[in-house]
Amino acid sequence: MSGESEAGYRMVVVGASAGGLYALRTLIAGLPADFDMPVVVVQHRAKESELLCELLQECTPLPVTEVMDKQEIGPGVFIGPPDYHLLVDDGSFALSTDDPVRYSRPSIDVMFQSAAETYGMDTVGVVLTGANQDGSAGLRQIADAGGHCVVQDPETAEVRVMPRSALKAVPDACVLTLEEIGPHLAGIRGRRVPPCPPRDA
Amino acid sequence: MSNQRVELPDTPAAYNRDVERIEVELLLEGVYRHYGFDFRSYAYSSLKRRIWKRITQEGLASVSQLQDRVLHDSSLMEKLLLDLSINVTAMYRDPGFYAAFREKVVPTLRTYPFIRIWHAGCSTGEEVYSMAILLEEEGLYDRARIYATDINEVVLQRARAGIFPLEKMQEYTQNYLRAGGTRSFSEYYTAMYDGALFNTTLTRNVVFSQHNLVTDGSFSEFNVIVCRNVMIYFDRKLQNRVHRLFYDSLSRRGVLALGNKETLRFTDFEDKYEVVDTREKIYRRTA
Numbered sequence: 001m002s003g004e005s006e007a008g009y010r011m012v013v014v015g016a017s018a019g020g021l022y023a024l025r026t027l028i029a030g031l032p033a034d035f036d037m038p039v040v041v042v043q044h045r046a047k048e049s050e051l052l053c054e055l056l057q058e059c060t061p062l063p064v065t066e067v068m069d070k071q072e073i074g075p076g077v078f079i080g081p082p083d084y085h086l087l088v089d090d091g092s093f094a095l096s097t098d099d100p101v102r103y104s105r106p107s108i109d110v111m112f113q114s115a116a117e118t119y120g121m122d123t124v125g126v127v128l129t130g131a132n133q134d135g136s137a138g139l140r141q142i143a144d145a146g147g148h149c150v151v152q153d154p155e156t157a158e159v160r161v162m163p164r165s166a167l168k169a170v171p172d173a174c175v176l177t178l179e180e181i182g183p184h185l186a187g188i189r190g191r192r193v194p195p196c197p198p199r200d201a
Numbered sequence: 202m203s204n205q206r207v208e209l210p211d212t213p214a215a216y217n218r219d220v221e222r223i224e225v226e227l228l229l230e231g232v233y234r235h236y237g238f239d240f241r242s243y244a245y246s247s248l249k250r251r252i253w254k255r256i257t258q259e260g261l262a263s264v265s266q267l268q269d270r271v272l273h274d275s276s277l278m279e280k281l282l283l284d285l286s287i288n289v290t291a292m293y294r295d296p297g298f299y300a301a302f303r304e305k306v307v308p309t310l311r312t313y314p315f316i317r318i319w320h321a322g323c324s325t326g327e328e329v330y331s332m333a334i335l336l337e338e339e340g341l342y343d344r345a346r347i348y349a350t351d352i353n354e355v356v357l358q359r360a361r362a363g364i365f366p367l368e369k370m371q372e373y374t375q376n377y378l379r380a381g382g383t384r385s386f387s388e389y390y391t392a393m394y395d396g397a398l399f400n401t402t403l404t405r406n407v408v409f410s411q412h413n414l415v416t417d418g419s420f421s422e423f424n425v426i427v428c429r430n431v432m433i434y435f436d437r438k439l440q441n442r443v444h445r446l447f448y449d450s451l452s453r454r455g456v457l458a459l460g461n462k463e464t465l466r467f468t469d470f471e472d473k474y475e476v477v478d479t480r481e482k483i484y485r486r487t488a
Contacts (some may be wrong), residue, residue, distance in 0.1 A: 069433040069460075070440065070467040081462050087246040095433045095462050096247040097289040114246045117218055 008190045009148060010122040011073070011088070012037050013115045015108030015138070017044040017130025019158025021055060023178055024128070028077060029059040030182020036075045037124075037189065040088065040115070042106045044130070047083045069095045080106045087114040104134050112138025121146030124188070126181060127173075128152045130162030136169040148193055149173035150181060172196055224264035225249060231272050232281070238352070239415045240285055242439035251284045279355070286353045287434055292327040292365070293376035295461055298429070299335055300381045301478040306456050307339050310424065316345040319423045319450065321414060322431030323349040326360025327373075330389075331380070332427070333403040338383050342406060348421065350412035357409050363399040365390075370397050414443050419450040426451060430460035437467065444470045448486065457484045 016023055020043045031039070039062075043052060056077060057064040063076040067086060071078075071093050078093065080086030085096040085106050101107035108127070112135060115123045125142035127135045129152060143149050151173045154160040167173060172195035176184055225248070229241045240248065256267050259277070271277050293299050310316050316336075323329050329349045336342040351357050365373075374386040390397040412420070414431070426447050432440050447457055448470055457474060459482040465471045474484035 067462075068464045068466070069462055070437055070464075072467070084462060085247070087244075089244055089246050089436070092437070092467070094244040094246055096244075096250075097287065097430055097433075098247060098250065099289075110250070118246070120218075 008122070008192060009124045009188060010037060011115055011119045012039045012124045012126065012185055013112055013142075014039060014041045014126040014128065015043075015112065015130075015135035015162075016041070016128040017108075017132055017134065017159070017162055019129035020044070021052070022158065023152065024056060025059050026178040027126070027128070027181045028056055028062070028064075030179060030186075031060060031062060032182075032186050033061045035062060035186060035189075037185075038073050038075060039077045039185075040073075040080075040086070040093075040111065041077065042080045042086055042108045042111045044104060044106070044108075044132075044134070045082050049082055053079055067093045067095065069093070080111065082106070085110045087111065088118050089114075090118060102132075102134060104132070108135035109138035113141050116141040116145040116147060119147070121192075123147035124150065124185065126150045126152075126185075127163055127166035128178075129157040129159050131159045132162060133165040135162060136165045139166050139173065140169040143170045143173070143195070148188065149195070150184065151175055152181070153177050221249070221264060224268070225252060228252070228264055228268040228271070231268055232278070235272055236275075236278055237416070238278075238282060238285075238413070242415065242436050242442075243285070243434050244436050247434060248285065252281075255281050255284045282353055283355060286324075286351070286356070287322070287431060288324045288353075288356055289430070290324045290327045291369070291376065292373040293331045293380040293382075294328055294429070295481070296376045296379035296381075298380075298458065298461065298481045298483075299331060300379070301481040301483060302458065303335060303339065303381050305477050306425065306483065307335075307341070309454075309456075310341055310345075311339075313424060314344065316341060316425070317421065317423045317452075318345060318347045318425040318427065319421070320347060320349040321412070321426060321428040321447075323351050323357075323360060323409070324353075325356045325365075326363065326409070327365060328427070328429070329360065329407060329409075330363065330399050330403055331377075333407060334377075334382070334389055335380070337403070345406055347407045348423075349407055349409045352411065352413045352415075354411050357411060361404070361409050363401070363404060364393075364396040365399070367392055367395050367397050414446065415439065419446055421450065422452050423450055423455060424452055425456045425458070427458045429458060430463070433460065433463060440467075441469050444468050448473060451486045453486065455486045457486065458482065459484070 087094045125139045149170045151166045154163040174196040233239045377386045390399045473488040477483040
């Protein structure tokens with residue numbers, strides 16, 4: 001509905017599961033201080049885990065906030081709260097206590113899908129370490145919408161299942177190490193990049 | 202390597218988003234005009250997920266097909282209503298809320314001769330029973346009236362029955378203790394088969410009734426309004442409307458309790474309340 005822009009990407013969505021804390025810290029530390037796209041993070045975690053925002057804030061000057069319902073979307077790092085699905089509507093976030101999707105709440109797929117539907121080709125999806133398949137279907141939808149897909153190099157991931165699954169779903173996603181992802185995101189601002197060629201396929 | 206087929210959470214990937222939006226709006230308009238349930242100002246992204254859940258379960262292929270069926274079959278409307286109204290709840294859900302309520306709101310309630318509480322969007326009633334137990338333990342239940350409302354008559358019937366799954370009692374007992382419960386939780390229910398029947402004395406001052414936050418007005422003046430994780434399904438415009446309704450229904454210095462990921466910050470009513478508990482989103486009307 002919001003339409004797609006000629007100028008380039010407008011939202012980065014990131015999904016992480018097991019091993020995600022270290023991965024997210026590395027990714028976020030690699031973003032420049034003037035990074036102006038919203039970075040929206042879904043990390044699988046326990047209901048009562050509360051320190052994630054503080055731990056991520058330590059490694060970036062960008063504001064890191066846990067999302068409140070109807071919060072406006074702007075520059076900064078936004079973390080979905082535990083035990084809620086995180087969705088993007090036009091211009092603001094919406095939370096939901098809908099049933100878990102494939103045992104996960106928050107679900108990376110749900111968040112990726114709502115981003116793909118709202119931001120279309122202006123979406124950048126990033127799948128990091130994890131021990132399940134969450135994020136694969138959502139990344140596929142981002143790719144189908146014309147967005148840009150990035151997957152953490154499974155060989156360097158703490159847990160390889162989730163990035164491997166994402167690469168099966170989107171074989172032409174860019175495969176990058178954690179250290180490369182932040183600079184890569186900084187480099188694609190304001191322009192479109194084509195899908196990456198399949199690796200060893 | 203060809204693209205692997207991956208399981209999609211809901212909407213088919215090939216679906217045209219603009220057409221979908223039109224279909225959803227037509228469905229909601231039809232539901233409103235024919236049945237009177239108004240979902241037209243619900244947050245779109247989660248609403249759409251729920252609609253597709255029903256489409257999939259009915260073996261249909263489009264929102265329009267669902268519209269056709271729903272308008273001609275009121276039993277399908279009942280199912281859709283259950284899908285669209287939010288029925289995720291638990292006893293002492295977010296124990297921290299009840300602990301904060303006990304510590305920061307109960308002392309004020311003690312000074313009142315009579316306490317009127319509105320629990321808006323109570324679903325199957327678990328949180329109403331939780332509040333009744335809390336008030337009982339604080340010696341306030343006899344002078345309290347709880348008006349527990351929901352849009353959906355089906356869930357209200359379950360709330361009135363007061364029978365919750367026995368398998369949940371372990372989790373609920375944990376919640377109860379973390380919420381500051383002072384007795385043995387098992388005092389409040391009787392186990393029967395796979396259900397836990399809660400003492401009927403807990404509902405002697407509770408009125409369960411159907412109320413639609415979107416279309417119905419205020420029906421009394423309250424000292425406390427509890428509405429947790431209901432308005433996250435509304436868009437900002439509708440949230441403001443409901444906040445107007447709550448504001449008009451609260452007594453001076455009345456307390457408004459929201460879910461802990463909700464906030465007044467993005468509404469027109471932020472300056473009409475003071476914060477009682479930041480974390481648990483408990484507010485007191487000041488203006």
